[in-house]
Amino acid sequence: MKLSRNLTDQEILNQIKSKTNPNQAISQLYSQHYGMLEHYILQNSGSEDDAADWIQEVMLVFVKMVREEKFRGESSIKSFLYSICKNVWITELRRRKSTLARHERYEGEKDQIDLGITEQISRNENLKFVMGLFEKLGEKCKQVLTLFYFEELPMKEICERLDFSSEQVLRNKKYKCLQSLTEQVKSSETLSQNLLKALRHE
Amino acid sequence: MNENYTLEELEAFLYGELPADKAKKLEEDIKTDLALRSELEALKISREAIDMAGWKEMIQQSQAEFLLNRTEDKKVKPLNSGSADFFLWSKRIAASMAFVLVAMAGYLLFSVSPESITSGQVDYRIPVMRSSENLQTELQEAFAEKEFQKVIDLGSQLDAPSIEASFLVGMAHLQLNQFAAAEEAFLAIEQTNQQNQSLEFADQVDYYLVKAYLSTGQLEEAEVRMRKIIDDPKHTYHQNFGKSDLFKIFILKLKN
Numbered sequence: 001m002k003l004s005r006n007l008t009d010q011e012i013l014n015q016i017k018s019k020t021n022p023n024q025a026i027s028q029l030y031s032q033h034y035g036m037l038e039h040y041i042l043q044n045s046g047s048e049d050d051a052a053d054w055i056q057e058v059m060l061v062f063v064k065m066v067r068e069e070k071f072r073g074e075s076s077i078k079s080f081l082y083s084i085c086k087n088v089w090i091t092e093l094r095r096r097k098s099t100l101a102r103h104e105r106y107e108g109e110k111d112q113i114d115l116g117i118t119e120q121i122s123r124n125e126n127l128k129f130v131m132g133l134f135e136k137l138g139e140k141c142k143q144v145l146t147l148f149y150f151e152e153l154p155m156k157e158i159c160e161r162l163d164f165s166s167e168q169v170l171r172n173k174k175y176k177c178l179q180s181l182t183e184q185v186k187s188s189e190t191l192s193q194n195l196l197k198a199l200r201h202e
Numbered sequence: 203m204n205e206n207y208t209l210e211e212l213e214a215f216l217y218g219e220l221p222a223d224k225a226k227k228l229e230e231d232i233k234t235d236l237a238l239r240s241e242l243e244a245l246k247i248s249r250e251a252i253d254m255a256g257w258k259e260m261i262q263q264s265q266a267e268f269l270l271n272r273t274e275d276k277k278v279k280p281l282n283s284g285s286a287d288f289f290l291w292s293k294r295i296a297a298s299m300a301f302v303l304v305a306m307a308g309y310l311l312f313s314v315s316p317e318s319i320t321s322g323q324v325d326y327r328i329p330v331m332r333s334s335e336n337l338q339t340e341l342q343e344a345f346a347e348k349e350f351q352k353v354i355d356l357g358s359q360l361d362a363p364s365i366e367a368s369f370l371v372g373m374a375h376l377q378l379n380q381f382a383a384a385e386e387a388f389l390a391i392e393q394t395n396q397q398n399q400s401l402e403f404a405d406q407v408d409y410y411l412v413k414a415y416l417s418t419g420q421l422e423e424a425e426v427r428m429r430k431i432i433d434d435p436k437h438t439y440h441q442n443f444g445k446s447d448l449f450k451i452f453i454l455k456l457k458n
Contacts, residue, residue: 022257022260023260023263023264026260026261026264027264027267027268029264030264030265030268031268034265034268034272052265052269055265056258056261056262056265059261059265060254060257060258060261063254063257063261064254064257067253126247127247127250127251127254130247130248130250130251131251131254131255131258133251134248134251134252134255135255142255145252146252146255146256149249149252149253149256150252150253150255150256150257151256175209175210178209178213178245178248179209181248181251181252182209182241182244182245182248185244185247185248186240186241186244191247
């Protein structure tokens with residue numbers, strides 16, 4: 001997509017936070033910063049496929065932190081994305097237990113890891129697990145929940161789009177879908193333990 | 203599943219939309235009811251997951267679109283393809299060197315000629331000491347004056363020319379581009395030397411025979427003489443030929 005004008009950092013943050021034309025903001029993040037992020041991963045033992053996979057994760061962490069107002073533009077988006085990328089990639093290298101991950105270069109960078117970002121990456125692991133559960137819901141459930149919670153469309157519009165006979169039928173469907181998901185979350189022992197741990201910290 | 207609150211009520215609580223009195227009661231219950239807290243947390247992360255799944259799909263689409271439209275030249279080359287780069291550069295360097303060598307060979311092929319090998323050949327100068335015989339002195343003087351035809355004529359009048367006189371006659375032929383005659387004169391000197399078991403003008407004969415042979419296209423013979431001079435460090439003309447001259451003869455052979 002060719003953008004007519006580049007958004008400022010603050011405009012990007014606002015569009016993501018308010019979900020106003022977020023596609024434009026994400027596209028600009030890619031056109032402006034993908035090369036830099038890819039370069040970092042390629043220069044640190046990663047492949048092009050690694051870069052493609054993990055830059056998505058970087059963007060996801062970025063969006064999450066913007067949405068939760070953990071990043072309000074205190075630094076430039078470029079340097080913040082770079083920090084996330086570094087943290088995400090070092091975490092991945094350690095996870096792989098690759099010999100390269102134990103290379104001095106990464107050992108030296110231990111202290112540079114941003115704890116806030118690391119915490120977000122860790123939280124995203126739980127989130128990714130639940131996202132996996134969400135993906136396994138029926139197609140109709142996914143559509144209903146996405147249109148309602150992500151696109152924030154009114155019930156009436158969702159009803160029309162998905163051909164529900166009434167808003168009450170849609171409301172019931174939404175309830176069942178959400179309940180199904182939360183029940184699965186609760187029935188996951190590992191996740192429940194993680195969530196309880198998080199609760200105890202609170 | 204708790205019996206006291208519906209999913210909608212828990213959602214409304216999470217997002218601050220539950221009426222104040224009910225919210226206050228729920229807050230009190232949370233403090234003692236771990237299952238309720240767990241359910242709230244499960245609901246919260248489920249809502250987050252739905253939201254993030256939407257973002258993830260958007261991000262995937264943006265990335266796919268970006269990578270599709272991305273031009274090849276903007277791609278970053280991986281560092282771990284360093285070895286590949288090394289081989290690539292090695293090949294480039296080898297190709298460049300091969301190109302230079304081919305270009306040099308081409309240049310040599312077109313530029314090398316017998317004249318290019320002997321163009322720097324030193325001229326023969328007669329020693330200051332002169333023979334007592336008048337005719338021979340006259341022959342030497344004619345050579346010194348570069349009257350080469352006169353040298354040849356005087357030489358033919360001598361019944362028993364000295365080695366020096368024969369050599370000057372050979373040199374006169376060489377100067378007049380009468381290469382076959384020069385070769386004949388030089389080889390005659392060699393023969394006389396062999397008979398007399400002497401080495402008069404032997405080095406000069408070797409040296410100037412190279413030119414005679416090259417000029418008559420006898421490359422093998424020229425090469426033999428040249429190797430003889432190069433291989434003998436005590437040869438008078440040892441410094442006058444080198445490996446590059448042998449290489450030029452090799453090129454001449456290729457041309458022929």
